[in-house]
Amino acid sequence: MYYSHVRETDGQKEPVIDHLREVAEMSADFARPFGAEGWAWVMGFAHDIGKYSAGFQRRLLENGSRVDHSTAGAFVLDRSNLPLLSYCVAGHHRGLPDGGTKGDPEDAATLCSRLRKASEGGLPPFDEYRNDVVLEEPQKPALLCKDIPPKEQCYALSFLTRMLFSCLVDADFLCTERFMNNEERVRSSIDGLDALRDALEEKIASFYPSQSDINALRCSVLDACLQVSRGPKGVYSLTVPTGGGKTYASLRFALNHASCIGNDMQRVIYCIPYTSIIDQNAAVFRDVLGGRNVLEHHANFDFDDETEEGRALRLATENWDAPVIVTTNVQFFESLYGSRTSRCRKLHSIAGSVIVLDEAQMLPTKQLVPCVKALAELVKHYGCTVVLCTATQPSLNDFFLECGCEVHEIVPDAVELAEKLRRVTYRYLEKLGDEELADRLCEEPQVLCIVNSRKQARAVYERISGEGSFHLSTLMHPAHRGRVLQEIRRRLSAGEPCRVISTSLIEAGVDVDFPVVYRSLAGIDSMIQAAGRANRNARKSAEESFVYLFEPAESYAVPPDIHQKAAVSRGIMRDLAKRAACDTGTEEEKEGGRCEGVACDIGSLDVMTRYFDDLYGLRKENLDASEVYACLSKYPNPRSIPFETAAQRFQMIEDGSLPVVVPDDAVADDIDAVRYGKPSRGTFRRLGRYSVGVYKQDLESLMRAGAVESIGKDMYILVDQSRYSEEAGLSCAVEGGAGLFY
Structure with a gap:
């Protein structure tokens, strides 16, 4: 035997x-x-x-x-x-x-x-x-x-x-x-999609009849999702501006489509770029569908809950054995191109799923081709439906058409919906120095300013710091940022002074409502997302709520990706500005040098389409930058497929930073566990809430100064706590006192 x-x-x-x-x-x-x-x-x-x-x-x-x-x-x-x-x-x-x-x-x-x-x-x-x-x-x-088709055969075989x-x-x-356990594992959920659909429909019934104009628009989106959900499997887009209720709308489409007779689908998978959005969406889903039916799978979620439900959900992360999955783009796509067993184990569970890409514009252009090819493969051969869900819809129809899939819009008149949900007026200021920017911000009792550089965020904050002024950047660990955001929301609600200088971390998925927003020039999709933090609850008319778009007069280092997107936006905005005169402000204000900018309506869907067409055209040779799709679609024979090579090449995020843990009583035991080589399942997840990502050159500076020390492989701890402040987070100052805030 x-x-x-x-x-x-x-x-x-x-x-x-x-x-x-x-x-x-x-x-x-x-x-x-x-x-x-x-x-x-x-x-x-x-x-x-x-x-x-x-x-x-x-x-x-x-x-x-x-x-x-x-x-x-x-x-x-x-x-x-x-x-x-x-x-x-x-x-x-x-x-x-x-x-x-x-x-x-x-x-x-x-x-x-x-x-x-x-x-x-x-x-x-x-x-x-x-x-x-x-x-x-x-x-x-x-x-x-x-x-x-012959040109698709190699890739199809590698995917299979x-x-x-x-x-x-x-x-x-x-x-x-x-x-080994002498028993079957306990499943996280035994509810079918039909039951979850019925639970959602019971919740949505409370939205009718609508009690306001805004709710009537949201209900019209919900109605469109229900009607189109009866259609065949395929690729759909759901283009809904901020405030249009796309969370419930997308879930309604997904659950009704999945449980529609003849579709025979297994689960709904939400792919989201930011963990901050995941937290919000998953909370909504759990409230409606029940905790055991919703599996969050991302690096910051703690599965150390030792209840039966917690253990079952923890096990379900291994193979996504749950009816509703809420995960990150990184987890989803890096699994599709992974080679390790832990990454690939869940893939068969994706077959027969409705895949919702929330904030679809966040697909990285360097990996756009392999992302679209994988989605199309899932639709054509694995019984999936894909939903591209966003307020700023990328121009992906041509890419899907190349793969034999057409994108169908769910909202019957997305242009009209965008106009009805317009909440702000855009003004283009062109050049704006830090000093003038700070002066403008100080004139506003409540205002949000978003810039592209951590260094600029710090510089502007130092000019306006005082009661009611806040700074947000990734030099603050997530738990710290969470505390600051809580105080910001309290002040906004109470009508107290609140001036916030932030990097782009606040512009998508963070629920705040400012009367005025300033946004440094970036991609048009990013600027529209920033505008979603202005007049979010429609307390004012669109004509009374302004989003000012500007270029810094000072020179700040920003990543090449942002620089190029800003260049594409600049060309489009200058074309728009030619069509509008500087018609705001009194003559006295203009004579005094305070011009309120040129009307520049970047919020239209036509502008968004032009932006993505221009961006993809400019980068057409770099949409498979790591040649992931290329190497999986051109190998000479079935015995030479480069699986491991493709997995190593495919990275959704090219960060290059290393974590520095900021000591806190909440993670003291976890720090000791890593230091002495005894981490538990949730140790690194909890430490992630108190870690700042630091680039190699900054880390080396901190190491030379004796400010940090290594506590494990690729993990460091801050020992000079004077370098971390409640106002600005971690200082990576080098010798001579110059700060590095990139």
């Missing part, structure tokens, strides 16, 4: 054949929604045949030397002309490898190198598997029975392999876990 596992609690041994059958059946179930159950079953049945060796049995039963047991199944499947499944079996512990070439060195981790080793007798004999295992030729996946890999590793984990 050959064994696969030994249970620690009672010494019970699991025969390999039992494990293979169970994994094969579960893998097939996972792959059934996309018609690949035949391949998945064979893959599952072959994945551990390398355990039919004396070497592995010594390792298992006698604590012998480590044995490569995964290459055996990969070798057998490759010899059966199933090379895509060979990747999955070879990588079911360490991750999907690169295919490589026949000339790879012996110690290379590529599939070709491992298969060559197996062909040359470099594996422990495992022929005994033939007594238990018969691998019959499986039915082809549905994808391979379709007429796929990763989805099958997900089925295998999740089934392997679950079956092993069940045997």
Whole structure:
């Protein structure tokens, strides 16, 4: 008898054949929604045949030397002309490898190198598997029975392999876990999408009849979402300005579409760029749908809750076994292009889902092509629907059309809706120095100013600091920013003086309402998002609420991405400014040098379309900057797919910063846990709430000054606490006293 596992609690041994059958059946179930159950079953049945060796049995039963047991199944499947499944079996512990070439060195981790080793007798004999295992030729996946254009075939095969890999590793984990624990895991939710849809509809019923003009507009959006949700699966856009109620509207579309007869969909997945928006949306969803039905999965969410619900949700993050998932763009897309088992395990759960991209304009242009290609693949071959949800809709229709998908707008007249929900008047000031900017801000009892540079945020703040003045930047840790925002909201509500200087962290998803906003020139989408912090609750008319757009007269270093977006916006805004005269302010104000700027309506959908068309046109050679899609769509043969290379290349955020923890009583135990090598599951999540991201050159300056020390791999702690202030956060001053606030 050959064994696969030994249970620690009672010494019970699991025969390999039992494990293979169970994994094969579960893998097939996972792959059934996309018609690949035949391949998945064979893959599952072959994945551990390398355990039919004396070497592995010594390792298992006698604590012998480590044995490569995964290459055996990969070798057998490759010899059966199933090379895509060979990747999955070879990588079911360490991750999907690169295919490589026949000339790879012996110690290379590529599939070709491992298969060559197996062909040359470099594996422990495992022929005994033939007594238990018969691998019959499986039915082809549905994808391979379709007429796929030649230019799309390579990418489609690589995507299918990763989805099958997900089925295998999740089934392997679950079956092993069940045997070792001697019980099935508790699911986070047993409610179906029909029940969740009914719960939402009961909540939405309370919005009718509408009691105000703004609520009538929101209800019209809700009505459109319900009507269009009965349509076929595909790609949709939901273009709703700030204040239009897109959170409930998108959820109504998603749940009704998913549960519509004939769609047979499994879950709703919300992908959101900022954790601040996730917190807000997930709270709304939990309130309506129940806590066990909503899974938050992102770096800042703490799963150390040891209740049954907390444990079930924590386990559900591994494979997204929940009806509603709220996650980040980073988690979603880096999983789709990942190679590690932990990243890929959840992928099969995406099949048959409604995927809502909230703030869709935040897709990074450097990864735009691989993002769109992945979404289109999910729609065409994996039973998904994608919803591009935002107030500032990017021009993605041409990209989806290239993939054979057309984008359908849900709102019947998005232009009219945008006009009816217009709440501000834009004025273009062109150049504005810090001193004049500070003077203008001091004239306003309540005002928000957003700039592109942390250094400028600090400089302007120092000119206006005093009672009711606040500074926000990423040099303040998240818990600190949360406290400041709470006080800002209190002052705004109470009508007390409140002047805020912030970087862009406040402009999307943060619920604040200022009568006046100043925004340094950036992408038009960013400036419109900033305008969403002005007159948010429609207390004034649009003609009485101003958003001033300006360029700093001083020179500040900003990332090239922001610089280029600002340049595109500048060209469009100057065209708009030519059509309008400087017709605000009295003659005396103009003579005194105080001109209120040129009318510049950047809020129209036509302007937004032009902006994204110009931006994508300018960057057309750089929309797959890391050549992720290129390397997955042009490999020479199925045995040379560069899975690991693509995963390493694909990064949604190119940050390059390292965390510096600011000591606080709330995380004292967690700091000690990292320092002494004993962190728990939630340690790094909690420390993240008290960490500031610092770039390498700034970190080196702090290290030289003895201000920080290392407490673990790539993690540091601030030891000179005089460098952290309640007003401005962390100071990265170098010798000579110059501050670095980029």
